Amino acid sequence: MLNFGAGPARLPLEVTRQLSKDIIDYLQTGLSVIELPHRGEAFAKILSEANALVKKLMNLSDDYEVLWMQGGGRMQFAILPMNFLHSGGTAAYIDSGHWASEAIRYARHYGNVVVPASSKDQQYRILPVIPREIPEEWAYLHITTNNTIYGTQFHDFPDCPVPLVADMSSDIFSRQIEFSRFDLIYAVAQKNLGIAGVTLVVVKKSMLQHAADNVPGILSYREMAAKNSLVNTPPVFAIYSCLLTLRWTDSIGLDNLDKRSRNKAALLYAFLDESRLFTCPVPFASRSQMNVCFQMDNEQATRNFLDYAAKAGIQGIGGHRSTGGFRVSLYNGITESDVVQLTDVMRKFELQYLKG
Ligand code: PMP
Numbered sequence: 001m002l003n004f005g006a007g008p009a010r011l012p013l014e015v016t017r018q019l020s021k022d023i024i025d026y027l028q029t030g031l032s033v034i035e036l037p038h039r040g041e042a043f044a045k046i047l048s049e050a051n052a053l054v055k056k057l058m059n060l061s062d063d064y065e066v067l068w069m070q071g072g073g074r075m076q077f078a079i080l081p082m083n084f085l086h087s088g089g090t091a092a093y094i095d096s097g098h099w100a101s102e103a104i105r106y107a108r109h110y111g112n113v114v115v116p117a118s119s120k121d122q123q124y125r126i127l128p129v130i131p132r133e134i135p136e137e138w139a140y141l142h143i144t145t146n147n148t149i150y151g152t153q154f155h156d157f158p159d160c161p162v163p164l165v166a167d168m169s170s171d172i173f174s175r176q177i178e179f180s181r182f183d184l185i186y187a188v189a190q191k192n193l194g195i196a197g198v199t200l201v202v203v204k205k206s207m208l209q210h211a212a213d214n215v216p217g218i219l220s221y222r223e224m225a226a227k228n229s230l231v232n233t234p235p236v237f238a239i240y241s242c243l244l245t246l247r248w249t250d251s252i253g254l255d256n257l258d259k260r261s262r263n264k265a266a267l268l269y270a271f272l273d274e275s276r277l278f279t280c281p282v283p284f285a286s287r288s289q290m291n292v293c294f295q296m297d298n299e300q301a302t303r304n305f306l307d308y309a310a311k312a313g314i315q316g317i318g319g320h321r322s323t324g325g326f327r328v329s330l331y332n333g334i335t336e337s338d339v340v341q342l343t344d345v346m347r348k349f350e351l352q353y354l355k356g
Pocket of ligand 1: 006007071072073074075099144146147148167168169170188
């Protein structure tokens with residue numbers, strides 16, 4: 001079965017196999033990895049290796065803290081302004097899709113929010129243009145690097161005189177970028193990092209100095225950093241799944257994963273651009289290498305193709321409930337041959353459909 005779902009997503013097979021072994025017996029201790037005490041030595045090793053791998057893959061210095069938090073992406077939408085949008089400040093958000101607009105909605109609970117660029121009027125089918133002039137008084141500028149629902153992805157990032165914050169939930173570690181341009185990065189685990197239940201946060205120590213004081217420990221980046229992510233019982237197994245995926249990511253290398261992402265996306269977009277049945281509404285420059293969205297102009301044919309694909313062992317390709325159509329997610333756990341298998345099935349369906 002091929003799963004092109006948007007997340008929880010397919011992990012590399014090696015990772016899933018190892019997880020299943022470690023659930024029964026972790027390093028021949030006779031203990032399952034899910035029962036490791038979170039303040040014990042074994043978990044301390046897991047955490048420190050995972051933190052070190054994140055910094056290595058991002059090529060970051062000790063100026064950054066690595067945190068593992070709960071509550072998923074939405075919790076970050078709230079925690080970020082709770083910590084950094086205080087004392088009457090203003091934060092700026094680029095409105096590039098559903099998740100970006102949700103982040104904006106959450107932030108408005110805490111303070112002033114400005115939206116210097118939005119592509120809402122274009123149904124988020126293209127990327128908004130980030131302004132060149134960024135006022136120095138903004139508390140931070142928030143961008144969503146990849147728009148999971150609409151299939152758009154930023155390929156350039158602004159030079160920013162204020163802290164640059166990124167939701168990288170759906171494209172982290174799929175390509176090589178200069179992570180040090182960002183002051184705070186967050187990413188849910190369930191796409192390219194591991195299983196659902198934990199969110200990676202990487203934050204510059206200098207930014208933490210500006211965090212609000214009156215935030216409860218579990219919601220405070222500064223407290224989380226001071227306690228090495230152990231303010232409460234962390235999701236031990238979810239973090240372990242991230243460690244295994246990080247080891248896998250490191251063994252392949254970000255440069256190779258970058259190439260793989262380009263190749264996988266190129267295969268699918270090339271097919272779509274030639275197809276007489278399927279069309280991709282996203283213009284070339286805005287296209288995502290992670291979530292490829294496309295459609296047919298016939299609703300019955302759309303349903304028929306979903307059934308046809310399911311019979312061919314292909315799952316998770318229905319578009320988000322707000323957009324309809326199709327969405328194929330090409331996270332790191334998906335191989336090039338998976339994409340070839342998918343395009344073969346699409347081609348066969350198209351031939352049959354056009355023959356009538
Ligand atoms: N940000 C992005 C870019 C996402 O794709 C998602 C969900 N897929 C979220 C945030 C929300 O994550 P969660 O469901 O963990 O709240």
